[in-house]
Amino acid sequence: MHKPLSQYLDLANPQNLQAYQSTGGYEGFTNALKMQPQEVQQQVSDAKLKGRGGAGFMTGMKWSFVPMGEDAPKNKYLVCNADEMEPGTFKDRWLMEGAPHLLIEGMMIAAYAIGADVAYIFLRGEYRLCATRLQQAIDEAQAAGLLGDNINGSQYSLKLHLHTSAGRYICGEETALINALEGKRANPRAKPPFPQVVGLFGRPTIVNNCETLCNLPGILKNGADWYTQISDGADTGSKIFGISGRVKNAGLWELPMGTSARHILELAGGMQDGLTLRGWLPGGASTDFLLAEHLDTPMEYDAIAKVGSRMGTGVIIALDDQHCPVGMILNLLQFFAQESCGWCTPCRDGLPWAVEILTRIEAGQGSQDDLDVLQQLCGFMWIGKTFCALAPGAVEPLRSGMKYFADDFQQHIDHKGCPHRH
Amino acid sequence: MSSVIPIQQVDLVGQPIVNYRDVLSGKEIAAIEHECSLYESRPAAAIDALQIVQSERRWISDESLYAIADMLGMSATELEGVATFYNLIYRHPVGEHVIHLCNSISCWLHDYQTITEHLSKTLNIEFGQTTKDGKITLLPNVCLGCCDKAPALMLDGELVENLDIKSIDSLLQGLRGGKNA
Amino acid sequence: MAKIFIDNQEYTVKDGQNLLQASLSLKLDLPYFCWHPAMGSVGACRQCAMTQYQDENDARGRMIVACMTPVTEGMRVSMQQPAEKVFREQNIAALMTHHPHDCPVCAEGGECHLQDMTVMTGHHERHYKGKKTTFVNQDLGPLVKHEMNRCITCYRCERFYKDYAGGTDLAAQASSNKVYFGRQSDGTLESEFAGNLVEVCPTGVFTDKPFGDHYSRKWDLQSAPSVCQHCSVGCNTSLSERYGSVRRVTNRFNDHLNGYFLCDRGRYGFSYVDNEARRLTITLDGQQSQWADTTLNVRLKNHNKWIGIGSSQASLEDNFALQQLVGSENFNPGLDAQQEKLLSTHLAILNQWQAASLAQMEQADAIVILAEDVNNSAPRIALSIRQALLNNAREQAEKYRVPGWQDAAVRALQPHNKVPLAILGYGENDLAKQATIHLVCDAKQAAEQGFLLANLLNDRATKPKVTKVAPQTLELLEILKTAKRPLIVTGWSANNPALLAAASNIRNALKAQNSGNKNAEDDAMLCIVPPEANTLGLGLLTQGGYLSIDSLNAENKNTEKTNLLVLDHSSATFAKRLDEWRLQSDNVIRLSQLGTPRTDEINLPVSSFSECSGSELNYQGLIQSHLPATKPSGQCLPSWQWLVNIARLRQHSLGEVDNLGQLRDLLSQDYPQLSVHFNEHHQTPLALQTPRVSGRTAMLANQTVHEPKPFSEIGAPYKQSMEGIQAGQSKEFPLAYSWSPGWNSNQSNHKFRDEYRGSELYPQDGVKCITAKHSDQWFKWQADWSKNSKAQWQILPLQKVFGSDNLSLHALPIAQLKVQAQIVMSPGDAEKFSFIAGQLIYCDDNPTPLQLTTSHSVPKSSVLVYVPADQLFEINQCDQLTAATSKQTSAYKEQILQQQAEQVTVKQHHRDRLLAQDQTIPIHFIEGVS
Numbered sequence A: 001m002h003k004p005l006s007q008y009l010d011l012a013n014p015q016n017l018q019a020y021q022s023t024g025g026y027e028g029f030t031n032a033l034k035m036q037p038q039e040v041q042q043q044v045s046d047a048k049l050k051g052r053g054g055a056g057f058m059t060g061m062k063w064s065f066v067p068m069g070e071d072a073p074k075n076k077y078l079v080c081n082a083d084e085m086e087p088g089t090f091k092d093r094w095l096m097e098g099a100p101h102l103l104i105e106g107m108m109i110a111a112y113a114i115g116a117d118v119a120y121i122f123l124r125g126e127y128r129l130c131a132t133r134l135q136q137a138i139d140e141a142q143a144a145g146l147l148g149d150n151i152n153g154s155q156y157s158l159k160l161h162l163h164t165s166a167g168r169y170i171c172g173e174e175t176a177l178i179n180a181l182e183g184k185r186a187n188p189r190a191k192p193p194f195p196q197v198v199g200l201f202g203r204p205t206i207v208n209n210c211e212t213l214c215n216l217p218g219i220l221k222n223g224a225d226w227y228t229q230i231s232d233g234a235d236t237g238s239k240i241f242g243i244s245g246r247v248k249n250a251g252l253w254e255l256p257m258g259t260s261a262r263h264i265l266e267l268a269g270g271m272q273d274g275l276t277l278r279g280w281l282p283g284g285a286s287t288d289f290l291l292a293e294h295l296d297t298p299m300e301y302d303a304i305a306k307v308g309s310r311m312g313t314g315v316i317i318a319l320d321d322q323h324c325p326v327g328m329i330l331n332l333l334q335f336f337a338q339e340s341c342g343w344c345t346p347c348r349d350g351l352p353w354a355v356e357i358l359t360r361i362e363a364g365q366g367s368q369d370d371l372d373v374l375q376q377l378c379g380f381m382w383i384g385k386t387f388c389a390l391a392p393g394a395v396e397p398l399r400s401g402m403k404y405f406a407d408d409f410q411q412h413i414d415h416k417g418c419p420h421r422h
Numbered sequence B: 001m002s003s004v005i006p007i008q009q010v011d012l013v014g015q016p017i018v019n020y021r022d023v024l025s026g027k028e029i030a031a032i033e034h035e036c037s038l039y040e041s042r043p044a045a046a047i048d049a050l051q052i053v054q055s056e057r058r059w060i061s062d063e064s065l066y067a068i069a070d071m072l073g074m075s076a077t078e079l080e081g082v083a084t085f086y087n088l089i090y091r092h093p094v095g096e097h098v099i100h101l102c103n104s105i106s107c108w109l110h111d112y113q114t115i116t117e118h119l120s121k122t123l124n125i126e127f128g129q130t131t132k133d134g135k136i137t138l139l140p141n142v143c144l145g146c147c148d149k150a151p152a153l154m155l156d157g158e159l160v161e162n163l164d165i166k167s168i169d170s171l172l173q174g175l176r177g178g179k180n181a
Numbered sequence C: 001m002a003k004i005f006i007d008n009q010e011y012t013v014k015d016g017q018n019l020l021q022a023s024l025s026l027k028l029d030l031p032y033f034c035w036h037p038a039m040g041s042v043g044a045c046r047q048c049a050m051t052q053y054q055d056e057n058d059a060r061g062r063m064i065v066a067c068m069t070p071v072t073e074g075m076r077v078s079m080q081q082p083a084e085k086v087f088r089e090q091n092i093a094a095l096m097t098h099h100p101h102d103c104p105v106c107a108e109g110g111e112c113h114l115q116d117m118t119v120m121t122g123h124h125e126r127h128y129k130g131k132k133t134t135f136v137n138q139d140l141g142p143l144v145k146h147e148m149n150r151c152i153t154c155y156r157c158e159r160f161y162k163d164y165a166g167g168t169d170l171a172a173q174a175s176s177n178k179v180y181f182g183r184q185s186d187g188t189l190e191s192e193f194a195g196n197l198v199e200v201c202p203t204g205v206f207t208d209k210p211f212g213d214h215y216s217r218k219w220d221l222q223s224a225p226s227v228c229q230h231c232s233v234g235c236n237t238s239l240s241e242r243y244g245s246v247r248r249v250t251n252r253f254n255d256h257l258n259g260y261f262l263c264d265r266g267r268y269g270f271s272y273v274d275n276e277a278r279r280l281t282i283t284l285d286g287q288q289s290q291w292a293d294t295t296l297n298v299r300l301k302n303h304n305k306w307i308g309i310g311s312s313q314a315s316l317e318d319n320f321a322l323q324q325l326v327g328s329e330n331f332n333p334g335l336d337a338q339q340e341k342l343l344s345t346h347l348a349i350l351n352q353w354q355a356a357s358l359a360q361m362e363q364a365d366a367i368v369i370l371a372e373d374v375n376n377s378a379p380r381i382a383l384s385i386r387q388a389l390l391n392n393a394r395e396q397a398e399k400y401r402v403p404g405w406q407d408a409a410v411r412a413l414q415p416h417n418k419v420p421l422a423i424l425g426y427g428e429n430d431l432a433k434q435a436t437i438h439l440v441c442d443a444k445q446a447a448e449q450g451f452l453l454a455n456l457l458n459d460r461a462t463k464p465k466v467t468k469v470a471p472q473t474l475e476l477l478e479i480l481k482t483a484k485r486p487l488i489v490t491g492w493s494a495n496n497p498a499l500l501a502a503a504s505n506i507r508n509a510l511k512a513q514n515s516g517n518k519n520a521e522d523d524a525m526l527c528i529v530p531p532e533a534n535t536l537g538l539g540l541l542t543q544g545g546y547l548s549i550d551s552l553n554a555e556n557k558n559t560e561k562t563n564l565l566v567l568d569h570s571s572a573t574f575a576k577r578l579d580e581w582r583l584q585s586d587n588v589i590r591l592s593q594l595g596t597p598r599t600d601e602i603n604l605p606v607s608s609f610s611e612c613s614g615s616e617l618n619y620q621g622l623i624q625s626h627l628p629a630t631k632p633s634g635q636c637l638p639s640w641q642w643l644v645n646i647a648r649l650r651q652h653s654l655g656e657v658d659n660l661g662q663l664r665d666l667l668s669q670d671y672p673q674l675s676v677h678f679n680e681h682h683q684t685p686l687a688l689q690t691p692r693v694s695g696r697t698a699m700l701a702n703q704t705v706h707e708p709k710p711f712s713e714i715g716a717p718y719k720q721s722m723e724g725i726q727a728g729q730s731k732e733f734p735l736a737y738s739w740s741p742g743w744n745s746n747q748s749n750h751k752f753r754d755e756y757r758g759s760e761l762y763p764q765d766g767v768k769c770i771t772a773k774h775s776d777q778w779f780k781w782q783a784d785w786s787k788n789s790k791a792q793w794q795i796l797p798l799q800k801v802f803g804s805d806n807l808s809l810h811a812l813p814i815a816q817l818k819v820q821a822q823i824v825m826s827p828g829d830a831e832k833f834s835f836i837a838g839q840l841i842y843c844d845d846n847p848t849p850l851q852l853t854t855s856h857s858v859p860k861s862s863v864l865v866y867v868p869a870d871q872l873f874e875i876n877q878c879d880q881l882t883a884a885t886s887k888q889t890s891a892y893k894e895q896i897l898q899q900q901a902e903q904v905t906v907k908q909h910h911r912d913r914l915l916a917q918d919q920t921i922p923i924h925f926i927e928g929v930s
């Protein structure tokens, strides 16, 4: 199978510019430069690339909203969303540490396609090794004339800067990220206006996930058809899938879109000895629980949605039978409550409330009506009620957990304590 | 949000006046100026500037805050709003070494609590505290992005993965400090 | 207009607005917090949830927040859907997980928007079992009290303070459920609009500190519609009273003037009315006296000539009565020679051009300010101009199909869509910081450039002989050629009539520019800022002639003695002038509110604006009347009443006036345009108490069961009771307070006003006394405007919000914020003379120590000087600047510290006095007073 991403990957000793170029690197960008920006957009649309940041929005379509041509505002920006703070997700780090030039080439292609003249990598602060390797790669590309003015003798110029964040999950939300890049508090912004029109510093801006951008060199090098044939499912291309939790060999693999979760679990060697799978979150902390019975669902946006969850980042978290689902949900909700930006009421005050209840239940001090309130809070913070998707994301494991693990909740209340703790 | 401004009042009527050149080093100023050049506006470099100064001085004192605000042409209050928003900016002194222990889901599934308890007991501090000798500060951190090697922590920015009691002990020994008696 | 369906009921609303605004305009009850009519929508609190349906067949619908949803033709929504009703209740429940249950001790209690909204959603039971987050409060200075625990994180305070008013020292800090609104550290809030936080905050986080010191519940207050006395804008206020003392000023909505916001000079300046310096008794040569006193009577009947000196600090009625009593030829308006020229120029211009209202100014798309520091001379105007600076961004947003009320989007677009703001003048202030064109120059140069600009726009405008056109002027020229709604602002603070003439010529030229094109509308605007609340009232009265200061001075040189009858004046400069005239007078009779009476005058104590009715003409010439909130203190009477009494002694026809109504009839005879105003506002009884007012009639029940008649001013046909027209029952009548069932806070405005009816502006109500008859009159450059000072330094006057208005300096909270005298030099000059910022400097042998600041906004060979209104500083040029010796400096510091210490004592004393005074009403309602 083609591995457009991981073929370049070397975690111990990532390819330098020369090595990357000698294995076909920057060919995609060279091809792009020969095309009109709109043609590049078209090719990406034809490849049916979906954003890997979690929502799975069509990348080509997203770009098409950027004002183009003579009348378009002078400055436009491309931003790589490398804020990866979704608990249980570590795919972007893998790509950036292992193949920094791949991301940079992807960004150059995207920037060219939308006519951006400045690009930023918004990197989460904890990713120190990524920062070093990316900066090195940027410097190399700059020295080789791949970045800067009149790239490869063309009319096109691009500056690329690395910004390291000071840590905040909400910075991953694209409009909050824009505020963070402007040096402000990372509260999300209302849409419309969409960032494609009014974004960073009030100018047209595209924010794409790191993995999304890493897919571009392959598409531009080998064409849209090649890309769509990597998988034979509903979604095109390959995806970095992975799994963590109490499995034998947690890790990441580049696989065709639509690979089943069971296959991923098998690649990880299955659950650790003596443990069985009780549930799994398909793509990070903000996705709904699924059960063992769902393991054969193809990892595709629609298919996963159909069984009641979201593909999210595609990196699975497995819950085993020795760990308490209530405890797990409490841990997740604590994260979300802490990371709420504090802008809208349901999230800011609803999540801590849920944490307060879960804490009591987990400690054996919960009551029956706590469950009712918890249930109501799920509705209170659901999609459409909050300002951004953080709180609804937080509700996903909670509401599905309350459904699938209702007995566990009940036991906590009936036995005034956690059955998993003795 | 602290209650005193440590800047000398040079003004008769009591307005605190800060000149960043009196507070920040040449190196810091150069690094911040470089960041400023990467954005459309100076205040956009606020987070970078805070990180630059913090990497030199471990934390952001009120004095640093006022100086950075002056340098970026923004108010100290506004900069405080930014500084207190982000997890990795310290507005309180921290120790020589900072341990960020991951407390998110994959590490929870790998019982990070055992590691926490052990660290807490050995160092005699809780999350958010610094040992009396000023050597080590212990902080919780959200998912460090190494869920395949849980539990994990970050020591002074370096990842330490697959933790167990033994590796913690040798880690602490390497730091030779953290006495809190 | 759009047809929309709310709960299947059809309504027609203005399109373009958001659904929350539309619903409130329809007088429907939809709870909200973060939205504010003047500040737009941000969608943070989520309280205004409604259901939207795709069409008639959609039964489920989806939740929307109304404030972020534009109304569209045919849209179907519901407020009554159970899902959203539940959501709104849950939202309050979530807010309440923090909110303390301290309503009994909270100063917001009874007028709390959060209380109202909580009741509205039906939330009444607590399910949250955890602990509440608690915060540490900050000391934010003498005006605003901080109680963070009550915060519901609606972000209104930050959005008002930082975004709307441009303050930099209050912002959101921390995050998640620990968001904190405050300063970086304790300290006085720097913005002169900080007091609005009290009204902007929907709960009790920011409350009125002086009011808290002498507190009453809103429902126990009786309020009078009043007009601010501290600058020429004439912001509409509600003046609230209890137990005979004025407790606070709050904003009274006026769509064309103050809108929703006041400046702090207006909000806190009123309390001079119960300052220790208030005159309460008649004095004769310094001794307390009585009206019936024979000597007094003899002196008042003196047969020598009487000269009346009017005052811009006194009402139109007072000045008119004086003018009647002494005759126009003996009526001097109390201005200096330069001000007389300013006044006549100003009047000439207003006869030609109407002055724009604040709301109109907010629509400007290009702004020129000629040497007027509006931020300090009329702060509320500056706040409006600040809002105009968003207009291009708003327009750009609309191009992207984003409504202009989407506040964050508009602000994101502002940096690339600036409204051109040109400042020709000197000094630094908030507007100067935002200027896109800046020419640092003195008033004369600004006027010259203004004349040149007018000439470049239209060659019929006369050209001053002199000078080069500045590049800034050329840049401005190009902007004005295409601007649709340009605004020209100038005023009196630089003390130069040439500025007014220049502004008028530019205005003329802009009209002429458009006259070629029939379709082009002439929407250019003009605003000239006079110094005081009733300066233009004097203008109206002196149009037919007056005794000028030059003639008065000349007359003073005659041997014949005269009598001086002087209306209320309190500035140090006037006192000095009066002292010179005094020597030549038989009698000086002063009618005053403040000050120590001298031993060589008769002093009649006059009611302040809080104690009697009166009218003022604001900067537009708009007549506005204020009503009393309390009865006159001590022996005080309104000035006009004293004058009528004097007239009676002297058998002058003015003595036939029996009451205010008759006086106003006389006024209306001379100025028929006034009759509309007086009829409209004063013919029908107006209730000053809310229907909710409790316990008022029983206030003295333990002394007597016979209720005293409510106080009512003689001849003023309104009632200090709950009877009569209620606020909002008729648009014609000013609202005394804002209240409506279920809406106890000032957010209730929409229940009786139309102000949410969409974005376009209604014509301004009211009577403008000086009415424009368009004529193409061009001002010529006058030779005496070109006079150059030969001194080394030209001194240019500066103003301060807290310091340049003398009345408010007698209000303690303002006195505590008073800015001390300052001199501003360019950094280059300062360096040349080795002065350093912070040092004290003297000008020649003038005894006033001035503290030095440096600024690039100082023209060549000039220094800027600000001196508080209660200090004398008369020079306008000097040859030598000298630094104070260290001895002088420490003496000065000592003096300032002592003043500050005294203020603390006075404040305590003042409070004790008020509380003790309350005890004559035998209800021990405040702790610690036995």
Ligand SMILES: Cc1cc2nc3c(=O)[nH]c(=O)nc-3n(C[C@H](O)[C@H](O)[C@H](O)COP(=O)(O)O)c2cc1C
Pocket: A050, A051, A052, A053, A054, A055, A056, A057, A059, A062, A081, A082, A083, A084, A085, A086, A169, A170, A171, A172, A173, A174, A175, A207, A208, A209, A210, A212, A213, A388, A389, A390
């Ligand atoms: C709370 C929150 C956190 C998010 N964090 C990330 C993130 O860390 N990385 C990321 O790529 N996208 C994140 N997203 C999604 C982004 O908002 C955005 O959809 C994405 O960057 C778009 O990239 P794509 O189109 O390439 O998928 C987050 C969204 C939300 C609501």
Ligand code: SF4
Pocket: A170, A187, A188, A339, A340, A341, A342, A343, A344, A345, A347, A348, A386, A387, A388, A389, A390, A391, A392
């Ligand atoms: S849901 Fe609301 S409070 Fe939560 S992160 Fe988004 S905007 Fe902030």
Ligand code: FES
Pocket: C020, C031, C032, C033, C034, C035, C042, C043, C044, C045, C046, C047, C048, C065, C066, C067, C068
């Ligand atoms: S008023 Fe609509 S969300 Fe706050």
